[in-house]
Amino acid sequence: MAFAVAPDAVLAGEVAVAIVAAWAARTAARPLRQSAVVVEILAGVALGPSLLGLLPGDPTGRLFPASGRGTLTSVAELGLLLFMFAIGWELDVSVVRARRTATIAMTAANFVVPFAVGAALAFALYPAYAGTRSGHRVTEAVFVVYIGVALAITAFPVLARILGDSPLRNTPVGQTAMAMAAGTDLCGWLGLALVVIAASATGSAASWTTLPLVVVYLAAMFLIVRPLLRTALAHVRAVGSGGTLPLVVAAVLASSYVSSAAGLHAAFGAFLLGLVMPRDSRAVLMLDIAEPLERTGAILMPVYFVATGLSADFHTLGWAGFELGFGVVALASTAKIGAVAAAARICGTDRREALILGVLMNTRGLTEIVVLDIGLSIGIIDAHLFTALLLMAVATTAVTTPVLHRLTSAASPATPAPWRPGSRPDRDAPSPSGPARTA
Incomplete structure (x- = not known):
């Protein structure tokens, strides 16, 4: 005898x-x-x-019925938005500027x-793999x-998690890697924003409408929302209302x-709010915001991984698909x-440290998953x-920790790396990095 299950109960079971x-x-x-992100994705x-x-018996279909996929995706998107806010807030562009020429050059190469x-x-790949939107094939340029x-x-939050567990955390190499990842992610999100605008526009009129909206939105976030947030947060903390x-x-x-509504993906809005978030009371905000969001993310992000995993079917890739995936890796x-x-x-570093930086920058993790999910x-x-690209994201992230452990095991964790790209000892003392977000 089959029993009807309410949609909200189905969602509860899926979560x-x-x-x-x-x-x-x-x-x-x-x-x-x-890294936790690798095993959770798997x-x-x-x-x-x-x-x-x-x-x-199709256990996947029974656990995650097609009729409830939309609701599950909505819950997953909520976790994604909170995660993207955390990335934007943790992304301190001043770190990139502080390390000047050498780090900027390596970030450009990265x-x-x-x-x-x-x-x-x-x-x-375009002739065989380009998708469609509303029945129209996306342009080759997009x-x-x-x-x-x-x-x-490069996955900035995953890299923060990996470095936090390694002896490189507060060394010049580790700090340089964090600065490079921050700059690379910023370039990546800006590039992806342009791609989303172009892909979402169905004609010249749509393009002319979308671009001004995005410009106004960006200006409002930096010129209006940022000072309003600073004032509002100061008032709320003074009142002590929680x-x-x-x-x-x-x-x-x-x-x-x-x-x-402006033509970007919702994830960009969450990321941008994190970017304009005031940082002058960061220690207080860490207790009020970062820690609760980290706990919330620990619950919601696995839901995002499941929703993403339901879109991936390695069984249908075939030999040619796996060849493509490993070729991309x-x-x-x-x-x-x-x-x-x-x-x-x-820039003057030795071979081992140069290889360490290269391996760290090859970490893609959840940031890559978000990019792929938006593209799909x-x-x-x-x-x-x-x-196929999901295979690349998981593989490149999975090898980072064991390879990094092998490269650093011969060196003493207490011995700081001698190389400081374009720095002065009195200016570039290691700075503590913020706690890694759910990644």
């Missing part, structure tokens, strides 16, 4: 499965020295059609070379820029709504590690290419 699966994966993978993929869906490799690859950005990404967190969450959701890794290591050597949702790529 429960996602949370338990993520926890079990993290626990099982702890001895492997893997847990989400395993719950989808790639593994669980292959069993008799973005430009992989972008060029990705763009060249996109020209070859597809090329998107794939270039996808290969150029309203800081509700105020910020409401601002994140409102910014996401306006961003989507090789291209992306060679471009990142080679470009950064070469730039670091030119607006039709720039299809499900087949999404799955």
Whole structure:
């Protein structure tokens, strides 16, 4: 006898499965020295059609019925928006400026070379893999820029998590890596924003409407919203009503709504609000905002991984699809590690530290997943290419921690690296990094 289950109860069951699966994966993978983001992504993929869906009786369809996918995606998007706000807030562009010429040169190499490799690859892939939007094939230019950005990404929050658990955390190499990742992510999000605007516009009239809206939105965020946030947060803290967190969450959701209405993805609105968030009372705000959001993210982000995993089906890739996926892994890794290591050597570092920087910059993680999810949702790529690029994101992130451990195991954790690109000892003392967000 079959019993009808209310939609809200179905959603509750789906969220429960996602949370338990993520926890079990993290626990099982702890001895492997893997980043939490890698095992949680794999847990989400395993719950989808790639593994669980292959069993008799379609367990994936029973646990996550198609009728409830939209609601599950909405819950996952809420976790994504809070996560994107955390990235924007943690991204301190002044860190990039503080390390001047050498770091900026290496950051340029970290973005430009992989972008060029990705763009060249996109020209070859466009005839077979470009997606459609509203029945219209995306333009080659949009597809090329998107794939270039996808290969150029470095996951700033995942890198923060990895460095936090390594002896490099407060060394010049670790701080330089964080500055490079911040600059690279900023370039990546700006490039992706332009791609989303172009892909979302269905004609010249739409383009002319979207661009002014985005310009007005960006100006309003920096010139109006930023000082308003500073005043509002100071007032709320003075009153002591405990309203800081509700105020910020409401601002994140409102910014996401306006961003989507202006022609960008909602994730950009959350990211931009984090970027304009006042940093003059950061220590206080960490207690009021960062820690509660981190706990909330620990619950909601596994839901995002599951929703993403349900879109990936490695079973349908076939041999050609896996060849593509591993080929992209090789291209992306060679471009990142080679470009950064070469730039670091030119700037005067030794080979081991240059290789360490290259390996760290090859970390893509959740930031790459977000980029791929946006591309799939607006039709720039299809499900087949999404799955192949997801393989690249997971593989490049999975190898970072064990390779980094091998490279640093011979060196004493207490011995700081001697190389400081373009720095003075009295100016570039290691600064404590903020706690890693859920990643």
